[in-house]
Amino acid sequence: MVMGTVSKGNVTVVLFHNRNSLLITSVLLGLMALPSIGVVVMANPASAEKNSSNLPSKKTPDIKPSELTPSYPAAAPPPRVDPLPDERRIEERSLDVDYRVNNLLGDFAGNLWVGSWRGLSRIDPNTGKILARVSLPNVAIGALAQDKVGRLWVGSYEGLMRVDPRTSEITAQNLFLPSKRVLSLLLDKRGYLWAGTDNGLALISPDQGLIMTTLKNLPGVSANAMTLDAEGHVWVGTLDGLVRVDSAKAAIVKRIADLPGTTVQALAISPEGLIWAGMPNNLLVINPKTGAVLRSVTRLRGRNVTAVRFAKDGSIWVGTNNGLLRLNPNTGAVLDSEVAGLPSSRVLTLVPDVGNKLWIGTSEGLAWLMPKMGSAKPHLAFSRAVK
Numbered sequence: 001m002v003m004g005t006v007s008k009g010n011v012t013v014v015l016f017h018n019r020n021s022l023l024i025t026s027v028l029l030g031l032m033a034l035p036s037i038g039v040v041v042m043a044n045p046a047s048a049e050k051n052s053s054n055l056p057s058k059k060t061p062d063i064k065p066s067e068l069t070p071s072y073p074a075a076a077p078p079p080r081v082d083p084l085p086d087e088r089r090i091e092e093r094s095l096d097v098d099y100r101v102n103n104l105l106g107d108f109a110g111n112l113w114v115g116s117w118r119g120l121s122r123i124d125p126n127t128g129k130i131l132a133r134v135s136l137p138n139v140a141i142g143a144l145a146q147d148k149v150g151r152l153w154v155g156s157y158e159g160l161m162r163v164d165p166r167t168s169e170i171t172a173q174n175l176f177l178p179s180k181r182v183l184s185l186l187l188d189k190r191g192y193l194w195a196g197t198d199n200g201l202a203l204i205s206p207d208q209g210l211i212m213t214t215l216k217n218l219p220g221v222s223a224n225a226m227t228l229d230a231e232g233h234v235w236v237g238t239l240d241g242l243v244r245v246d247s248a249k250a251a252i253v254k255r256i257a258d259l260p261g262t263t264v265q266a267l268a269i270s271p272e273g274l275i276w277a278g279m280p281n282n283l284l285v286i287n288p289k290t291g292a293v294l295r296s297v298t299r300l301r302g303r304n305v306t307a308v309r310f311a312k313d314g315s316i317w318v319g320t321n322n323g324l325l326r327l328n329p330n331t332g333a334v335l336d337s338e339v340a341g342l343p344s345s346r347v348l349t350l351v352p353d354v355g356n357k358l359w360i361g362t363s364e365g366l367a368w369l370m371p372k373m374g375s376a377k378p379h380l381a382f383s384r385a386v387k
Contacts, residue, residue, distance in 0.1 A: 099343070099384050101361030105144040105152075106354035107165065113152065114366060115141035116382060120154060122165065125355025128368075128379055134168045136161065145185035145193060147206040153193055155182025160195055162209055172209035177202050178216050186226040186234060188247045194234055196223025201236065203250050213250045219243055219257070225267040227275075229288060237264030237277060242286070256291040259284060268308040268316070270329055276316065278305030283318060285332075297332040299325065311352040319347025324360060324376075341375030342367050343383045 103115035112125040120134040120141060136154065143155035151171070152163040159180045162172035177197050184196035192212070193204040200216040201223050220238025227235050233253070234245040242264055244254035259279065266278030274294065275286040283300035284293050300318060307319035316329045324339040324347050344364035351359045357368045360376060365383030367376040 097384075099365040099382065100348065100363050101366045101382060102348050103141055103144045104349050104351040104354075104359050104361050104366075105146060106351055107146050107152070108150055109165075110355070111165075112351070112354050112359060113144055114361075114382060115144050115154070116361075116366070117141070118382075120163070121382075122168075123379075125357060125359070125368075128381075130381060132165075132168050134163055134170075136170070137173075142182045143185040143196070145187055147187055147193060148191045149206070151206060153185055153206070155185050155195060157181045160204075162206070175202070175204065175209070175211055177211070178214050184223055184226045184236075186228060188228060188234060189232040190247065192247070194226060194245075194247075196226055196236060198222045201245070201250075215245065215250055215252070219252070219255055224263070224265045225278075227267040227269050229269055230273055235267060235269070235275060235288070237267045239263050242275070242277065244288070254288075254291070256286065259286075259293065260296065266305055266308045266319075268310055270310060270316075271314070276308050276329075278308045278318070280304050283308070295332060297327065299327070299332065299334050307347055307350045309350040309352055311358070317350050317352055317358060319350050319360070321346045323347070324350075339369060339376050341377060343378045 098117040100117045101114060102117070105113040105115070106125070107113060110125070111131065112123050114121045114123060117140055119139045120136055121130055122132040123130050136156065138156040138158035140157040141154060142157055145153045147153065150165060152165050154161045154163055157180070159173060160175050160177060160182050161170050163169065164171050177195060178201070179197035179199035181198045182195055183198060186194045186196075188194060191206065193206050195202045195204060199221060200214060200218045202214045203212045204210065205212055218236065218238060220240035220243065222239045223236050224239070225237040229235060232247055234247050236243045236245060240262055241255065241257035241259050243252055245251065246253045259277070261279030261281045261284075263280055264277045265280065268276045270276060273288065275288050277284045277286055281302055281304065283297040283305045285295040285297070286293055300320070304321040305318060306321055307317075309317050310329070311317060314329065315335060316327045318325045318327060322345050324342065326335045327333065328335055339360075342360060342362055343366070344362040346363040347360060348363060349361035357370050360367045360369065366379040367383075368379065369376040
């Protein structure tokens with residue numbers, strides 16, 4: 001064993017070297033063990049001086065870096081952790097533009113209002129030119145309507161708003177509806193506005209912008225679609241059949257349940273007063289007086305009917321989640337082959353006879369069709385073709 005000391009001030013470091021290991025001891029810090037090295041620092045000045053006088057001063061031996069490398073006992077590797085998701089890809093997906101056109105409305109001035117998931121726009125149906133855009137707090141538009149004065153009512157998934165079409169400004173909003181999610185809007189013969197939500201109906205005074213009454217105990221709960229019959233009463237398509245509401249009393253006067261397919265998601269009334277109801281699996285023709293199903297249109301059996309509209313020529317346009325058809329309402333026969341050229345085969349809304357065109361809102365944008373055209377044409381400002 002070789003022993004040496006190193007002194008500096010009142011501290012003496014005593015080194016013991018045995019072959020390849022060193023031991024350094026200190027009284028000041030107590031014993032502190034390092035791999036192959038022991039350290040003791042002496043805090044007593046007198047003892048330090050005594051030891052330094054008794055022991056010959058020697059040079060500190062050179063220490064190789066490898067001798068100071070700590071060693072650890074063998075252990076199993078840490079458990080595997082799943083990598084974090086690719087944040088960039090998630091962000092890129094969130095920035096994808098949604099081109100859904102849920103609602104279309106032809107106004108009294110002959111313009112077409114387009115309610116999409118990118119906002120509300122007014123276009124000239126003759127040229128397709130965008131005339132105005134309305135800035136909305138929520139762009140998920142569920143329904144559109146125009147009152148007798150010409151004001152526009154916009155139902156979104158965050159409530160109902162009144163828009164002045166001349167200035168494109170919101171003039172009323174934040175009404176206390178049964179639910180904020182507005183699915184349908186209808187103006188009755190008296191000029192009052194009915195708002196259908198996923199939790200009942202509300203009757204609104206368009207002039208005052210105030211709710212007059214609500215109908216929350218609606219059978220079938222959700223007012224998916226509405227239409228007006230010849231007597232001025234409101235028919236409501238719900239999750240469980242049809243309901244007729246007396247528009248003057250805001251009271252339910254008739255219910256037609258147990259329909260094939262149960263859920264009514266599109267409604268139209270023929271010039272003869274018959275109800276055409278679009279269901280998730282068929283298209284039904286119903287006698288409103290008796291509640292009897294007169295016909296299940298053969299060509300639409302098993303198909304999800306999403307939109308039903310009568311045209312001025314007496315034919316009926318039917319949109320589905322897989323195509324667009326024109327039918328003879330008397331026989332249910334298909335008049336033409338399915339319309340080609342749509343941005344998507346999933347049809348969401350229809351408006352016929354605006355600018356001498358049929359306008360089609362789909363899950364991938366807006367298109368139009370004129371008589372004797374072989375296929376529909378997409379509106380480039382409202383489709384995925386142009387970003």
